[in-house]
Amino acid sequence: MKKYLSVFKISFQQEFVYRLNFIMWRVRNVLQIFLIFFLWDTIFSDPGRVVFGYDRAKILTYIFGLAIMKAIVTSSRTIDVAGEISDGKLSNYLLKPVNYFKYWFTRDVASKSLNLIFAVFEVTILYFILKPPFFFQPNPLLLVLFLTSLLSGVLLYFFLLFIFDMFAMWYPEQGWGPIFFLFIFVEFLGGGLFPLDILPAAIQKGLYLTPFPYLYFIPLQIYLGKLGIIESLWATLVAGVWILVLGFTLKKLWQAGLAVYKSEGR
Amino acid sequence: MDRAIIVDHLVKNFEVVERKEGLLGAISSVISPKKKIVHALQDLSFSIQPGELVGFIGPNGAGKTTTLKILSGLLYPTSGFTQVLEFDPWERRNEFLKQISLVMGQKNQLWWDLPAIETFELNRAIYEIPKREYNESLKELVGLLDVEKFLHIQVRRLSLGQRMRLELIAALLHKPKILFLDEPTIGLDLIAQKTLREFIYDYNKKYQATILLTSHNMDDVVDLARRVIVIDEGRILFDGVLEELVSRYAKEKIIKVYLSKEDDIKRIETIGKVKRLAFPQVILSVPRSTVAIAAAELLQNFPIEDLTIEEPPIEEIIRKVFKGETRPKNVSK
Numbered sequence: 001m002k003k004y005l006s007v008f009k010i011s012f013q014q015e016f017v018y019r020l021n022f023i024m025w026r027v028r029n030v031l032q033i034f035l036i037f038f039l040w041d042t043i044f045s046d047p048g049r050v051v052f053g054y055d056r057a058k059i060l061t062y063i064f065g066l067a068i069m070k071a072i073v074t075s076s077r078t079i080d081v082a083g084e085i086s087d088g089k090l091s092n093y094l095l096k097p098v099n100y101f102k103y104w105f106t107r108d109v110a111s112k113s114l115n116l117i118f119a120v121f122e123v124t125i126l127y128f129i130l131k132p133p134f135f136f137q138p139n140p141l142l143l144v145l146f147l148t149s150l151l152s153g154v155l156l157y158f159f160l161l162f163i164f165d166m167f168a169m170w171y172p173e174q175g176w177g178p179i180f181f182l183f184i185f186v187e188f189l190g191g192g193l194f195p196l197d198i199l200p201a202a203i204q205k206g207l208y209l210t211p212f213p214y215l216y217f218i219p220l221q222i223y224l225g226k227l228g229i230i231e232s233l234w235a236t237l238v239a240g241v242w243i244l245v246l247g248f249t250l251k252k253l254w255q256a257g258l259a260v261y262k263s264e265g266r
Numbered sequence: 267m268d269r270a271i272i273v274d275h276l277v278k279n280f281e282v283v284e285r286k287e288g289l290l291g292a293i294s295s296v297i298s299p300k301k302k303i304v305h306a307l308q309d310l311s312f313s314i315q316p317g318e319l320v321g322f323i324g325p326n327g328a329g330k331t332t333t334l335k336i337l338s339g340l341l342y343p344t345s346g347f348t349q350v351l352e353f354d355p356w357e358r359r360n361e362f363l364k365q366i367s368l369v370m371g372q373k374n375q376l377w378w379d380l381p382a383i384e385t386f387e388l389n390r391a392i393y394e395i396p397k398r399e400y401n402e403s404l405k406e407l408v409g410l411l412d413v414e415k416f417l418h419i420q421v422r423r424l425s426l427g428q429r430m431r432l433e434l435i436a437a438l439l440h441k442p443k444i445l446f447l448d449e450p451t452i453g454l455d456l457i458a459q460k461t462l463r464e465f466i467y468d469y470n471k472k473y474q475a476t477i478l479l480t481s482h483n484m485d486d487v488v489d490l491a492r493r494v495i496v497i498d499e500g501r502i503l504f505d506g507v508l509e510e511l512v513s514r515y516a517k518e519k520i521i522k523v524y525l526s527k528e529d530d531i532k533r534i535e536t537i538g539k540v541k542r543l544a545f546p547q548v549i550l551s552v553p554r555s556t557v558a559i560a561a562a563e564l565l566q567n568f569p570i571e572d573l574t575i576e577e578p579p580i581e582e583i584i585r586k587v588f589k590g591e592t593r594p595k596n597v598s599k
Contacts, residue, residue: 006391010384012378017379091340092375095368097360098392262280263340 005097011077011110026118032127033067037130052198057133062220064123064132069216070158071119073153076184077107081165082175085257088264101250105158107162113155137223145232149219152239157186158209159246166250169257172264191217197226211246214239270444270476271314271337278307278332278500303307307485308500310346314478317441320472321491321508322480326587330501331370334446337478338368350565364393366374371449374433375398376421379403383417386439393440400439406434406598410465427458427496430503434462438469447479451486463489484580508580515583519557523564537563540546546571551578 002109015022040063041051044056054062081104084090093100119123164182168175187193189212196204196217207213214235222232285291285298287533307329314320323331335341336348339355339362348355348369353362376385390400408414411431416424422430430450437445447466451459467490482485487494487508494511496504504511521538525546534540537560538552552560564570 001395006388010380010388013380013384014377062559088373091335091368094340094358095338095363095366095396096389096392097363259342261341263335 004102004265007098007103007106008110010238011107015111015114022114024123026115029067029070029119030122033063033122033126036063036125037132048149052195054195054198055187057135057188058224059195060132061105061135061224064127064134065124065223067193068116068119069150069153069220070192071115072150073157073215075108075112075115076156076157076161077111078104078161078165079179081162082168082179085165085168085261086172086175086264087141088262090261093262094258104162108154108158123255132141133183135224137225139225141229142222143231145229146148146223149214149232149239152236152243155243156239156246157215159243159250160186160211163246163250163253166253169253169261172262189213190215191220195220197221208235208238211239211242214234215240218229218234236245267358268315268590269313270316270351271312271316271387271452271478272347272349273313273333274347276310276313276336276348277305277330277332277344278336278341279344280306281506306402306500307336309342310497310500310502312495312502312505314476316594317470317474319467319477319479321494322478322497323487323494323584324480324497328498330497330498332481333497334448334478336369338366338446339363340368345420366444366446367437367440368442368446369434369437369448369450371430371452374421374429375436376429376432378422381415382421382424382436383523385421385436389439391435392483395440403439403441407438410468411435411461427454430454430462431460434442434465438442441473443473445475445477447477447481449481450479451481451483459483459485466490475522484584488580496584496587501599503587511587512577512580512583513554515587517554518551518576518578520576521552521557521561521564522574522576523548523550523568523570526571528567529533534564534568 037060040059041056043051044059046055051053051059068089074110082089090100091105098104137146160182161179164178165175166180189196189207189210196207199207218227218235218239221227222235226233278481280303281302282302283295284302285295300394310329310333314329322333324330332341336343337350337355339358342356351362351365354357354361376382377388386404389395392399395403395430408417411434413428413431416428416432421429424432430453434450450466451462454462463486466477466479469475470490477490479490481488492507493507494504494508504514522539525548528545531540531543534550536549539551540548541551542549550560559574561575564573
């Protein structure tokens with residue numbers, strides 16, 4: 001455990017080296033919130049208007065919630081794994097008594113902590129500028145379920161990204177392509193652009209069988225009280241099954257990948 | 267444990283896709299990739315005793331680095347048996363990894379954006395080195411390699427030589443029993459090379475560490491290794507003590523003479539092959555068996571001020587081995 005505490009510390013330091021990159025990344029996030037906020041604010045300019053079952057207060061809470069969710073779930077350094085595999089840097093870790101998955105998960109946690117601190121700060125400021133109506137979930141059980149689903153989202157994203165990184169073991173030069181592909185799925189099907197429940201019911205049903213809605217959308221729905229206790233528990237279970245399936249897939253891919261790993265360039 | 271490293275009939279093949287040059291070539295290799303099997307190692311067998319320092323020599327692409335990577339658990343062998351400290355390297359058990367280190371002169375493990383001391387601290391945690399032991403080793407290594415003043419500077423701002431010394435510290439903090447060094451002196455100036463060589467020599471002596479070293483720099487090999495393994499195209503051409511390599515492959519010896527006054531060079535040519543002539547120095551190459559007679563003749567018939575008999579440069583011998591001028595009849599084990 002102490003190993004990973006050191007990994008956490010050094011990752012945090014590393015993030016600080018690229019301060020400007022980090023700040024610009026945050027600025028981009030703030031601008032994105034502004035953009036989406038004004039888009040929906042215009043749609044809901046008539047206060048009594050309800051679109052797709054969302055009124056002004058709910059949609060704006062969704063957007064603000066999304067900003068925090070993204071900081072927690074998708075802030076990740078694990079995208080670098082494909083690069084490490086293709087340029088052979090992975091060798092450095094294979095040579096050491098360290099678990100590569102735990103190592104990257106720790107680096108993710110460091111990145112998430114830093115992003116979360118900034119996201120909370122930004123959202124607070126934006127809250128005072130934009131003065132959106134905000135919804136606080138009072139039910140402690142739902143809050144616990146929300147936190148559980150949030151953790152599931154983090155793990156799911158970690159496994160998904162790592163699985164797509166594994167592509168680089170077989171095709172070192174093509175490591176990035178599949179990851180961009182994944183990003184599109186995460187953004188659309190995860191509810192990063194619009195709440196998924198505005199889609200036709202049939203599509204939604206199919207979508208809930210994939211792991212993507214459990215990244216942002218479902219945790220936010222639980223928080224907003226749009227899912228009942230039973231439905232929330234069911235969603236948590238589905239996410240749990242996906243975690244097991246993806247974890248197992250990753251393990252198998254990792255073992256097969258190492259057997260063909262060429263340790264190039266080193 | 268009587269042998270630290272055992273390699274038996276080791277084979278490693280790589281599958282590579284050949285790419286043709288140019289844009290059309292790139293497109294055609296996407297549409298119909300031409301795959302080729304590269305036989306990096308073909309039936310390699312050797313073993314190394316604990317505490318031995320062995321030089322691994324061979325031209326580019328001979329399979330040296332591939333062997334080191336298999337022995338440190340990075341690559342999966344196609345077939346054959348390997349054992350290091352009684353472990354199968356491929357399993358990469360923590361107890362195994364804690365006892366080995368692989369240093370590659372070309373690449374680094376130090377965190378590029380942070381001072382080296384941060385990587386050292388991280389390694390301390392990863393290798394679970396007790397604080398006191400860590401402080402002692404660090405102090406000793408920093409002193410020996412004289413890098414005190416670079417510890418707190420971002421690695422990216424250091425020169426290659428400074429970085430290489432720090433790399434070595436990062437690789438040795440956990441006091442590995444087995445050390446794989448791949449071109450450790452590549453790109454270093456002469457002084458840095460010497461420092462590094464002396465350090466490797468001392469480390470081997472002090473900790474009884476088993477060291478397998480590859481290098482194109484023959485000084486590294488001559489200074490450090492008593493035993494050498496020469497490999498080419500994935501096969502062992504020679505395995506034995508350095509002197510034996512010399513006596514087996516160097517059919518000739520070198521006589522260097524300093525003449526006290528200019529003499530008839532034509533006459534000298536009857537004694538041996540003149541390799542270089544720059545008055546007063548003449549360098550001759552003569553068959554090993556007749557070197558004593560040749561020297562006596564020179565001393566008797568020429569105005570000689572000084573005469574030395576030497577082995578030909580090791581590079582030349584190795585070159586001959588690779589060129590196949592003198593293929594070995596039997597490979598000693």
